[in-house]
Amino acid sequence: MTTPDHQAPAPDPSAPEYQDRIYRSPAGIAAGVLLLAVVLWLGIDALVVGHGRTPWLALAGMILVIPLIVAFTLRPAVYASEERLRIRNPFRVIVLPWGSLSALRSGYSNEAVATGGTRYQLWALPVSLRARNKAARQQSRSQGQEGRGAAGGSPTAAPAGPVRARTDQTMDELRELSQRHQKSERAQGEPSVRWAYEVLGPAAAGAVLLVILVALG
Structure with missing residues (x-):
């Protein structure tokens, strides 16, 4: 006696065939982590050992600065x-x-x-002009080596393609997706277009609190 096989659920036609490709800036993420570490270190130190209005000023400054650091370093992404x-x-x-x-x-x-x-x-x-210049130099060197190898009769490996900066390669991929x-x-x-109130709200609250504290003297 055999038991019927369980059929797999039918695929959802509205589901994407593959997940989003995500593009971010590694340098921006590294800078954001470093800045957050510095701000948290200084802010927490002021909260713990500060006197008078110093802890409140430190708290207001952190509420203002931390969302801005996240917004400009960790948040940017392209999907x-x-x-x-x-x-x-x-x-x-x-x-x-x-x-x-x-x-x-x-x-x-x-x-x-x-x-x-x-x-x-x-x-x-x-855009990194330094990365573009570096890619251009690498391309020139590879072409020069290929030319010298052809003149000397020794075989040289042909370059896989033009040397491009990382962000330029990413833009090429996005153009290909767009055309496809x-x-x-x-x-x-x-x-x-949607405004990022999750960033603007805390930053505005920190700015208002900081202005009030400074105005009160």
Whole structure:
């Protein structure tokens, strides 16, 4: 006697085929962790050993500064899926369906341009001119070595492709995703922008408390 096999649940057609690709700045995260450590060390020291209004000033300063440090260092990220590009900047979250994206531009900053012409900076992908110059030097050296090897008759390994800075490589990946999914029915829609009140609220509260303490003398 055999028992019927349990059938696997049918896949959800609305579920994405793969998780979001997440792009962040390692240097920004490292700087944020270091700054938070310094602020917490100084602030807690002032709370514990301070006298008079010093602990209150330290508390207000921490409430103001910590959200700002998180906003500009740990918070920025870019999420890319088959349907949209989601940009998490210090104070806003921008969602751009691929169909609403006009271009991804790289200059002195990396930007996403909506079809209406509105530009949104990608804080998580800062442009490093130093990294670009380093990549250009590596490309020049590889081309020079290839040329010398061809002239001398000795075989040399051909470079896999142009040497690019890390953020420029990321922008290339995003452009490829945009071209691949821009015509998809699931990737259509209007851009949306949401303010990050979870950052603005605590920072504003800290600023008000600090102003009150300073005004009271």
